[in-house]
Amino acid sequence: MDYVLLTEQFLNGFQLGIILFLMAAGLTLVFGIMDLVNLAHGSMFMIGAFVGGTIAVVTGSFVIGVILMIPAMLIIGIVVEMTTLRTLYPRDHLDHVLATFGLILFFNEATRLIWGPEGLVVPLPDFLEGSVALGAITYPVYRIVIIVVGLLVALGLYVLVAKTRIGMLIRAGASNRTMAGALGVNIPLLFSVVFGIGAVLAGLAGLIITPITAAQIGMGEDVLILAFVVIVIGGIGSIRGAFIASIVTGVIDTMGRSFLDVFLLLFLPENAAESAGPALSSMMIYILMAAILFFRPQGLFPPKGAR
Amino acid sequence: MADLKSPANILTVIVIGLFAVVPFLAPALGEPFYVLVFARIMIWAIAAVSLNLIMGYGGMISFGHAVYLGIGGYAIGILSFHGINSAWIQWPAAIGACAVISLIFGAISLRTRGVYFIMITLALAQMLFFLSVSAERYGSDDGLNILSRSDFGVSFFSLEDNTTMYYTIFAFLLASVFISWKLVHSRFGVVMRATKSNETRVEAVGVSTYRYRLTAFVIAGVMCGIAGLLQANFERFVSPDMMNWPRSGELIFMVVLGGMSTLFGPVTGAFVFLMLSEILSTWTIHWHIIFGPFLVLVVIFARGGIHGLLTRGSDRE
Numbered sequence: 001m002d003y004v005l006l007t008e009q010f011l012n013g014f015q016l017g018i019i020l021f022l023m024a025a026g027l028t029l030v031f032g033i034m035d036l037v038n039l040a041h042g043s044m045f046m047i048g049a050f051v052g053g054t055i056a057v058v059t060g061s062f063v064i065g066v067i068l069m070i071p072a073m074l075i076i077g078i079v080v081e082m083t084t085l086r087t088l089y090p091r092d093h094l095d096h097v098l099a100t101f102g103l104i105l106f107f108n109e110a111t112r113l114i115w116g117p118e119g120l121v122v123p124l125p126d127f128l129e130g131s132v133a134l135g136a137i138t139y140p141v142y143r144i145v146i147i148v149v150g151l152l153v154a155l156g157l158y159v160l161v162a163k164t165r166i167g168m169l170i171r172a173g174a175s176n177r178t179m180a181g182a183l184g185v186n187i188p189l190l191f192s193v194v195f196g197i198g199a200v201l202a203g204l205a206g207l208i209i210t211p212i213t214a215a216q217i218g219m220g221e222d223v224l225i226l227a228f229v230v231i232v233i234g235g236i237g238s239i240r241g242a243f244i245a246s247i248v249t250g251v252i253d254t255m256g257r258s259f260l261d262v263f264l265l266l267f268l269p270e271n272a273a274e275s276a277g278p279a280l281s282s283m284m285i286y287i288l289m290a291a292i293l294f295f296r297p298q299g300l301f302p303p304k305g306a307r
Numbered sequence: 308m309a310d311l312k313s314p315a316n317i318l319t320v321i322v323i324g325l326f327a328v329v330p331f332l333a334p335a336l337g338e339p340f341y342v343l344v345f346a347r348i349m350i351w352a353i354a355a356v357s358l359n360l361i362m363g364y365g366g367m368i369s370f371g372h373a374v375y376l377g378i379g380g381y382a383i384g385i386l387s388f389h390g391i392n393s394a395w396i397q398w399p400a401a402i403g404a405c406a407v408i409s410l411i412f413g414a415i416s417l418r419t420r421g422v423y424f425i426m427i428t429l430a431l432a433q434m435l436f437f438l439s440v441s442a443e444r445y446g447s448d449d450g451l452n453i454l455s456r457s458d459f460g461v462s463f464f465s466l467e468d469n470t471t472m473y474y475t476i477f478a479f480l481l482a483s484v485f486i487s488w489k490l491v492h493s494r495f496g497v498v499m500r501a502t503k504s505n506e507t508r509v510e511a512v513g514v515s516t517y518r519y520r521l522t523a524f525v526i527a528g529v530m531c532g533i534a535g536l537l538q539a540n541f542e543r544f545v546s547p548d549m550m551n552w553p554r555s556g557e558l559i560f561m562v563v564l565g566g567m568s569t570l571f572g573p574v575t576g577a578f579v580f581l582m583l584s585e586i587l588s589t590w591t592i593h594w595h596i597i598f599g600p601f602l603v604l605v606v607i608f609a610r611g612g613i614h615g616l617l618t619r620g621s622d623r624e
Contacts, residue, residue, distance in 0.1 A: 037422050087607055093422050094368050098563055099606040101556040106599030113593055225433050225552065228426040236422065278441045286434035290415045293427065297418045 004137045009258045010251060015143050017250025018150030022205035023227035024234070024242040025157055026198025032237025033174045034191050036085060037093050039100040041202050041227070042220030043107035048073050048203020049215035050115055053122040062125045062211070069207050070200050077199025078192045085195065086188070104221070111217050119216040128211075146208050153201065154243055161239060170194060174237065226253075229289050235299030245300065249285050256281040315617040319571040322578055326480070330473050346473050348581045349480045350538045355561040355573035356483045357530035362559070363568035364491055365523050366503035367417070370425045371432025372558050374412075375528045377439060377550025378405050379535025384451040384545035394457035394466075401536040402529055408435075409528025413521045429552055439547040450546025457540055466540055476537050480574070483530055488570055490526070499523055564605055566614030575613050 027041050051072050056065025084103065088096055124142055131138040161167040172180040173190050181187045206220060213219070230249050234241025261277025268276065292300065325332075326349060333341040354376055361367040382401035391397065416427040445451050456466040466472045490496050501509045502516045509516050539545045548554070557580065565576025583601075587594035609616060 031422065037425060084603060091606075093425060094362075094559070094563070095606050095610075097368065097370060097425060097556070098560055099603045101553075101560070102599040102602030102606070104599070105595040105602065109593050109595035109599065113596065221552070225430060229430050232423055232426050232430070275444075279438055282437040282441050283434050286430055289427070289430060293415065293419060293423075297423070299423075 005258070007134075007137050008139065009255055011139055011143065011147070013251035013254030014247060015146050015150075015250070016254055017247035018147055019205045019209055019223065020226055020230050020250050021150060021154060021243050021246035022201045023223055024230040024246050025154075025239055026201040027224075027227055028231045028234070028237055028239060028242045029170070029194055030198050031231070033170060033177075033194055034085075034089055036089060037096040037100070038085070038198075039097060039224065040080065040103040040107065041198065042224030043104050044073065044077060044199040044202035045206035045220030045223055046111060046215070046217070047076060047107065047206070048199075049122075049206035049210045049219065050111055050120055051076075052203065052207035053120045053210050053215045054115075056122050057120070062122070062128070065122075066204070066207060069203055073200045073203035074196040076203075077196040080199070081192050081195040086191070089191075108217050115215075115217075117217065119214050119219075120210075121214045122210045124211040142211065149204075149208060153204070157201075157239060166193070226285070229285055231299075233289055233292050233299055235301040238299070238301040241299060241301030249288075252288060253281075253285050256284040260284070313618060315566075315569070315571070315614045318575060318613070318617060322571075322575055323481075326477055330470055342469070342473060344581065344585055346476055346541055347538075348578050349476045350534050350541065351558070351561065351581060352574040352577035353476075353480050353483045353534035353537070354531045355558055355565070355577045356480075356487055357527040357534065358558050359562045359567060359573040360487050360490065360530070361520075361523050361527045362562060363572075364496065364503065365499045365520060367520065367524065368425050368559070369416075369428040369524075369527075369555070370552070370559065371412075371428035371430075371555050372527070372531055373552070373554035374432035374435050374550045375405050375409060375531035376535035376538060376554065377435065377545070377547070378408055379532035379537075380539035380545040380549050381439065381445070381451075381535075382532075383457065383536050383539040384453055385445060387453045387455070388445060388451060392455055392458045394459045397457050398536060401532055405529045405532030405535075406525055409525045409532075410521070413524035413528070417517060417520050417524065429555070432550060432555060433552055436547055436550050436552070439550065446546070448547060450544055450548070453539060453543045453545065456543065457536075472541055476541065479533060479537060483533075484570060484574065486530070490523075491570070495519065495522070560602060560605075562612075564612050566612030569612070569614040569618075572612055572614040579613065 023041065023045060026044070027038065030036055030038050030041070048069055052065045052069030054065075055068045055072075056062045059065065080103070084099065088099055128142045128145060131140050132144070159167075161170055169180070169185050169190055172183075172185060173187060173194075177187060202220070205223070206215070226249065227246075230245045231242055233249065234243075234245030257278075260281040261273050264273035264277055264280070267273075296302075326345060329345045330342050333339055333345075354372070357375075358369065358372045361369060379401045382404045383397050386392075386397050386400060412428070412431045416424055416431065419427055439445070440447055456472070459465070464471065466475065491500070498509065498514055498516070498519045502519065506516055535549070538549065561576035561580045562573045563576070564580055565574065565578075566572025584594065584598065587597055591597075605612075611618075
């Protein structure tokens, strides 16, 4: 097997894992703390890409796009939380699913009205173009940047949740909402802020992938479903679980797509391997998820003291 | 069902009556197009009734229920693609495929509860969606045309005749409502509803809830698969879009809109949902921008759905 290709695909899988983590972290925070199933998280991914991408195109600087996207998504997230989601907290999961499904329809259509059906192409800034040599392989600079940014965000999130005062409030709200409220924590404000943070993370994920894939309507939905798989594997409410499961899912999915048919050739005749390869590789992470759930229905890292 | 003259029951009779006469009424009114619309409504209604069985009565929120529409449909499409048109092979194959797959999916997902269940049913359904997208032989994204409808091999009953097709769908709709009525009022249904309200207690009296839930899951899967095979026959077309996740979301909405855990609510829900989207889409192609917020408002303000509003929660089952 080709060592260079193997390393390259591993890095691509790692990069997909980083994107999944940015999505899954917000989802799992929102679910762990507010007990809210939020399908509209996929819309935040898309809106981040379109809003940040538009700023980048208008100002001519991708970096400004990323920087201004952050307050924009924070505001959008908080507005969505305050106008719609807040009324849903006391409801059951079915109502969450339906109402946020309605939000997806709305956001997709609103995006189509504002940006048109074609989507938005965001060029990569010059200094992020090109490739660098990493040992035997050359790898695009921008993909390395994505990986580094993702790791920094993961680290920042860890510090935020584990070491800061707001992180303490978040953890308190997650383990016992009523008690934290009784001790004087402003729970509604806390929820708004957490939702805003989740929206920023999702928006960031959407925006940094945009120079590679272009911004498209409904782009968040496939990622959302993968992020669901990730948090189910990792254990809902666990950021650490989300991180590990994201990387595992990203790497397995990407590697499976490139190497499964080669691997199958070891057992199967050539034409059978060629037709089964693509079909099986698209199913692999779901099979992984089913296997993990079979042995651990709560996922790999169920948070301590969760319901 | 205490009072036959309750508004909900009157609505039920009106909707069923409308289904029964549309093939005559619509052409007479110069709107033959509505025969197609009503056939579609009835197919979706069967699927919604099947979802209501597990979601409304069993508390299992499946967010991947449309996958069985796809399986039922693709069973017909693939067999027909290989030149097998006999209904005596196609229909058992479609039903068998749905039974096996819902058994596997149910066995996996019913090990979990709550939000895990929602996400797993969604993920498993998407897995088959992506499988159908990657199946180049069967048309990938573009779907598969079905040249002729299922052939029963008898002269007096041919689905190629549109009226026969319409009333076949109608008969299956009535049957699905009847079956869910029988099920809900059987011992099986009592266990299901008891499990929904308190699973621990049901386990405590010595009933294995897992087996009951799994059985219900398979029944619902098969019933939805029948809707899928009818849809494939009716449209003469199957595509991955039939089982993409928004279809599952729409099915959930139909059930909730009509009235979850009511016998006829899902039918009313499918009727209102599809008529509304039909009407809104003639106003503007951007009708989702109205429909999305409408959905949110229904969730927030009209929890019992249409049948719930009509009965005011007094005699809901």
